[in-house]
Amino acid sequence: MIVLSALYRMKKILLLAALCCITLLSYAQQKFLSYEDLAYLETNNLHKINEFMQQKGYSSSATKKLGTLKFTLQSNGNSSEVEIRADGRRLYIYIATDEIQQVNLLNNSIQPYLLSTEETSGVTILKVKDLGIIYTTVNDKVPYSPIKRDYDFSIVSENNTTAYN
Numbered sequence: 192m193i194v195l196s197a198l199y200r201m202k203k204i205l206l207l208a209a210l211c212c213i214t215l216l217s218y219a220q221q222k223f224l225s226y227e228d229l230a231y232l233e234t235n236n237l238h239k240i241n242e243f244m245q246q247k248g249y250s251s252s253a254t255k256k257l258g259t260l261k262f263t264l265q266s267n268g269n270s271s272e273v274e275i276r277a278d279g280r281r282l283y284i285y286i287a288t289d290e291i292q293q294v295n296l297l298n299n300s301i302q303p304y305l306l307s308t309e310e311t312s313g314v315t316i317l318k319v320k321d322l323g324i325i326y327t328t329v330n331d332k333v334p335y336s337p338i339k340r341d342y343d344f345s346i347v348s349e350n351n352t353t354a355y356n
Contacts, residue, residue, distance in 0.1 A: 222248040222264060223293045224273070224286065226300035230322055232275065233282050233348045240275055240282075249273065266290065269339075284346040289332060294342050301325070323348040 224232075228247075232240055237260055241251060249262035249271075258277040263270060271288040288294065304320040315327040326345040 222266070223271075223290070223296045225296050226304060226319070226322065229284060229297075229346060232284060233322065233346075237275070237277055244273065264290075281348050283348070284344075286342075286344040286346075288342050288344075289339050297344065321349070322346065 224247075228243075231243065235243070237258070241260060244260075244262045245251060247264075249264045252261040252263055254261050256276075260275045262273045262275075264273075269288070269290040271286065271290050271293055274285040276283045276285075286293075286297075301317065301319050301322070304322065306318040306320055308318075309316040313328060317325040317327065319325060324347045326347070328343045330341045330343070332339040332341055
């Protein structure tokens with residue numbers, strides 16, 4: 192009877208530990224942008240985008256250009272910068288990051304929607320359903336580090352994707 196009680200408690204502790212780990216992992220990726228986040232950004236106006244990005248943990252940077260928003264995220268010595276520019280009713284998104292979790296999350300989340308991939312002169316061109324075209328470049332970090340790299344993503348929305356007011 193005592194053995195069964197101890198096993199039951201052990202199962203509860205393991206279940207609680209597993210739930211804590213899952214919660215921490217999902218919280219860690221909450222601040223990074225995925226396919227769904229980019230689709231949301233492309234179809235909403237700059238005011239809603241500003242609120243959304245601040246809720247994700249990004250801090251807003253001042254810009255001199257009208258119709259342009261800049262956001263930064265610092266975590267564990269890594270940084271992500273997001274610039275969103277409105278050109279009429281279309282939005283252009285530029286992401287510069289050295290955070291490998293951001294790169295992995297973005298690449299994994301667009302895989303089910305990927306229409307075609309093309310490599311040209313160090314630039315990877317991804318055509319993504321309902322999102323547009325993503326231009327990806329990878330550069331070595333300055334000063335050089337074999338572990339860290341700089342990743343740049345330029346997202347150009349489709350012609351029929353416009354931001355709503």
